[in-house]
Amino acid sequence: xxxxxxSKLPFGYFKTDYNVRCFYRNGQWGEIExxxxxxxxxxxxxxxxxxxxxxxxxxxxxxxxxxxxxxFRWEDNAKRLQDSAEGIMMAKxxxxxxxxxxxxxxxxxxxxxxxxxxxxxxYIRPLLVGTGAQVGVNPAKEYMLLIxxxxxxxxxxxxxxxxxxxxxxxxxxxxxxxxxxxxxxxxYAGSLQPxxxxxxxxxxxxxxxxxxxxxxxxxxxxANFFGIKNNTYITPESTSILPSITNKxxxxxxxxxGMTVEQxxxxxxxxxxxxxxxxxxxxxxITPIRKITDxxxxxxxxxxxxxxAGPVSTKLYKxxxxxxxxxETDKHGWITFVE
Ligand code: PLP
Ligand code: COI
Numbered sequence: 001x002x003x004x005x006x007s008k009l010p011f012g013y014f015k016t017d018y019n020v021r022c023f024y025r026n027g028q029w030g031e032i033e034x035x036x037x038x039x040x041x042x043x044x045x046x047x048x049x050x051x052x053x054x055x056x057x058x059x060x061x062x063x064x065x066x067x068x069x070x071x072f073r074w075e076d077n078a079k080r081l082q083d084s085a086e087g088i089m090m091a092k093x094x095x096x097x098x099x100x101x102x103x104x105x106x107x108x109x110x111x112x113x114x115x116x117x118x119x120x121x122x123y124i125r126p127l128l129v130g131t132g133a134q135v136g137v138n139p140a141k142e143y144m145l146l147i148x149x150x151x152x153x154x155x156x157x158x159x160x161x162x163x164x165x166x167x168x169x170x171x172x173x174x175x176x177x178x179x180x181x182x183x184x185x186x187x188y189a190g191s192l193q194p195x196x197x198x199x200x201x202x203x204x205x206x207x208x209x210x211x212x213x214x215x216x217x218x219x220x221x222x223a224n225f226f227g228i229k230n231n232t233y234i235t236p237e238s239t240s241i242l243p244s245i246t247n248k249x250x251x252x253x254x255x256x257x258g259m260t261v262e263q264x265x266x267x268x269x270x271x272x273x274x275x276x277x278x279x280x281x282x283x284x285x286i287t288p289i290r291k292i293t294d295x296x297x298x299x300x301x302x303x304x305x306x307x308x309a310g311p312v313s314t315k316l317y318k319x320x321x322x323x324x325x326x327x328e329t330d331k332h333g334w335i336t337f338v339e
Contacts, residue, residue, distance in 0.1 A: 180240030
């Protein structure tokens with residue numbers, strides 16, 4: 001294995017030794033298979049290629065100071081994959097199969113779990129695809145669940161340093177009654193054009209507004225949105241955003257800190273009133289936002305005037321990471337050891 005500079009890892013693909021696969025055929029899931037190939041062999045008429053029968057998950061394994069490896073709320077990821085499967089008519093992987101597969105994938109690649117103290121972790125990417133052939137628009141009869149892992153650093157190169165975000169205004173991520181609330185590839189395909197444009201214009205990501213009225217904040221391309229004011233944590237409620245497990249955890253941590261938590265519609269103009277804002281997710285962790293520009297109107301909202309993350313975001317970030325890396329008591333039962 002080549003020497004890895006753990007503290008410089010980007011969020012990207014890094015080859016590990018094994019992935020694990022399980023196939024659904026004749027109405028049932030088969031045995032877990034281990035592969036050292038990065039290639040999958042599928043039928044050219046597979047529904048994942050033609051009709052978007054594809055869903056994925058994103059979760060992490062963390063190595064603590066004690067060397068033990070931890071999953072954070074794996075069952076929530078497993079359940080969300082089941083919701084995604086149901087949403088686009090795919091076979092639902094049972095929770096215990098999911099757990100066995102992520103455990104196997106991590107254990108087989110244990111040397112790639114970053115050591116404690118580098119702000120890095122092992123990203124776990126479960127992928128569920130329709131592999132059965134169809135030409136008419138129908139769900140497949142066969143599926144593959146594949147889990148690969150890759151060591152990663154923070155999603156945004158800024159890490160915990162504040163980023164700039166752009167409201168595109170002329171693109172929607174997902175339809176109000178569509179697939180925005182499940183983790184399917186099509187949602188991300190739809191975000192590529194505005195995201196690449198935003199990056200070229202100097203922004204880290206796009207903030208999408210609700211697709212119906214274009215009035216309320218939905219979420220960022222790869223993460224949920226939150227704002228903080230008057231000791232209150234506020235995060236959008238919408239039918240077209242992904243229910244983020246990180247966001248759900250931060251809401252609990254905010255309550256533990258004595259803050260009020262509001263999950264409700266957040267009009268864009270409310271940005272004027274926040275003391276701190278940020279994006280949150282497995283990959284993004286908590287990423288503070290220093291500037292949001294509305295591309296259509298040119299209006300800009302600025303935060304973190306001293307260039308640093310605000311005190312509340314910093315406190316919540318630390319609490320979350322301390323639980324994930326085993327530095328803080330896991331009083332909500334979010335941690336499972338990989339054993
Ligand atoms: N929103 C979108 C669109 C995402 O892709 C993700 C990442 O999974 C999130 C939010 C954050 O969700 P979670 O905290 O469960 O990773
Ligand atoms: C995650 O946070 O796990 C994600 O899946 C976000 C992104 C890489 C799509």
